[in-house]
Amino acid sequence: MKISVLGVGTTKFGELWEVSPRALVKEAVSEALSDANLKLSDIEALYVGNMLSGILGKQENLGALFAEELGIDIPAFKVEGACASGGLAVHNAINSILAGVYRTVLVVGVEKMTDHNPGEVVSALMGAGHDEERLAGMTFPGLYAMLARSYIEKYKTKKEDLAAVAVKNHYHATLNPKAQFQFKVSLDQVLASPSVAEPLRLLDCSPISDGASAIIIAKVNPPAGGQKATRRKNVYITASTVATDTLSLAGRKDLTSLTSAVKAAGKAYKMAGIEPGNIDVAEVHDCFSIAEIIACEDLSFFPKGKAASEIAKGKTTLGQGRPVVNPSGGLKACGHPVGATGVKQIAEIATQLRGEAGLRQVKGAKVGLTHNVGGSGAVAAIHILKNE
Amino acid sequence: MNSISPVKIWRHQKETSLLLEKEGKIVSWTLVRVPPFGYERQAPYPVVLVELKIGKRMIGQLVDWQENDLKTGRQVKTVYRRIRQPDPEGVIPYGIKFKPI
Numbered sequence: 001m002k003i004s005v006l007g008v009g010t011t012k013f014g015e016l017w018e019v020s021p022r023a024l025v026k027e028a029v030s031e032a033l034s035d036a037n038l039k040l041s042d043i044e045a046l047y048v049g050n051m052l053s054g055i056l057g058k059q060e061n062l063g064a065l066f067a068e069e070l071g072i073d074i075p076a077f078k079v080e081g082a083c084a085s086g087g088l089a090v091h092n093a094i095n096s097i098l099a100g101v102y103r104t105v106l107v108v109g110v111e112k113m114t115d116h117n118p119g120e121v122v123s124a125l126m127g128a129g130h131d132e133e134r135l136a137g138m139t140f141p142g143l144y145a146m147l148a149r150s151y152i153e154k155y156k157t158k159k160e161d162l163a164a165v166a167v168k169n170h171y172h173a174t175l176n177p178k179a180q181f182q183f184k185v186s187l188d189q190v191l192a193s194p195s196v197a198e199p200l201r202l203l204d205c206s207p208i209s210d211g212a213s214a215i216i217i218a219k220v221n222p223p224a225g226g227q228k229a230t231r232r233k234n235v236y237i238t239a240s241t242v243a244t245d246t247l248s249l250a251g252r253k254d255l256t257s258l259t260s261a262v263k264a265a266g267k268a269y270k271m272a273g274i275e276p277g278n279i280d281v282a283e284v285h286d287c288f289s290i291a292e293i294i295a296c297e298d299l300s301f302f303p304k305g306k307a308a309s310e311i312a313k314g315k316t317t318l319g320q321g322r323p324v325v326n327p328s329g330g331l332k333a334c335g336h337p338v339g340a341t342g343v344k345q346i347a348e349i350a351t352q353l354r355g356e357a358g359l360r361q362v363k364g365a366k367v368g369l370t371h372n373v374g375g376s377g378a379v380a381a382i383h384i385l386k387n388e
Numbered sequence: 389m390n391s392i393s394p395v396k397i398w399r400h401q402k403e404t405s406l407l408l409e410k411e412g413k414i415v416s417w418t419l420v421r422v423p424p425f426g427y428e429r430q431a432p433y434p435v436v437l438v439e440l441k442i443g444k445r446m447i448g449q450l451v452d453w454q455e456n457d458l459k460t461g462r463q464v465k466t467v468y469r470r471i472r473q474p475d476p477e478g479v480i481p482y483g484i485k486f487k488p489i
Contacts, residue, residue: 118422119423119424119425119428120425122422122423122424122425123424123425123426126424130447132446132447132448133447134424135448135471135481135483136435136447136448136449136485137420137423137424137426137427137430137431137433137435137449137471137472138420138424138435138447139420139422139423139424141420141422142418142420142435145418146416146417146418146435146437147416149416149417149418149460150415150416150460153460194421195419195421196421196422197418197419197420197421197422198418198419198421199418200418248447249416249437249447250437250444250445250446250447251445255415255416255437
């Protein structure tokens, strides 16, 4: 499989009270079109990744809504898969190209979360869970706290090693002008932050964010007039996979791994014809600190039970180790507008593989991976990208 | 607060009645301090993932608990309790919670 990433665009992530969802999408798309040197008339279909527009904003029919906003009347679809909505939208867009239906497709991930009070957002996010979990008053921090407890008890993980994930991702975010939190936090600050759902603390958790990200993808050969006549490196998606698992944690046998991510990653490595050791840079779904630790093991970057201490030693920190994980700052510090995240991850990796990531550039990065998870692991989408 | 569907509650009762007084042990747990809408008055509250002796795993709140009940392996049993505050139409949802034994 070889799909060209022609253009990418991502808005600032954060509490963007003055910006509407329509404006967010317009900004991300304009940036992606300009980046690809394409016009809207070159785009044949639009895929929108979004989770909460209906449950929070009472607005559905997003395909038509954003097509209207952009002033186009092409086929347009909303794809929903909780926090993996963005990754699933990209997967569907790729499949439409592989099927030969469209040649050049726009994917936009968008979420507007800060218009609503936090209790409503916590409840709305639980739409990704199981009815039994909702009745129990469970929250997403609570579900990942259960995973954290099982992991910590099994592998005797130090609380400092759990906290080190947030310290690393906040450091990376200081190098990303689009990030929500462009400041460092110390290990002591993470460990002293208030408990949200034991054992997870506030600074173990990704924030509530607004933001949008867009990518334009096409068959291998860019359309005529596309891509700037520069010596810019071409970037390709060489694997796109999705796997699912039980909606509820109660359906899982193993609470120290996300089987959906393991399955999707296995298929993706095979599809791209590479090994985990070939990955130079990865954007993984660190909705909570424990999630990045489990992700690094599910992706076979480290053996089971070892990721926490390796991350704490700097093995995935920019300028210190390989693969560099979450150079954007990840969900934790770049922000997590849920539907936008899976698209932003691909935009970030494409930027890295072109060598255009500025201060956060992973030197000489050739192969990158994105890991996007929905629910407590009910769905996972993996993409592998390479440059040429 | 969102309204609660009495039809949905009625449909669930058929399964709920089969799961009462069942024993099991805590597989994992958390203490929720930042609750969702409708659960504010209960927080903080423990939620436990329990493996029942009948082989089924369930998630629910722990009631009548002390600090030392919050540990994996703790023996619990299912009980019938009010789930949350009534909705604006007065529907009071009941369901399964767990109690240390």
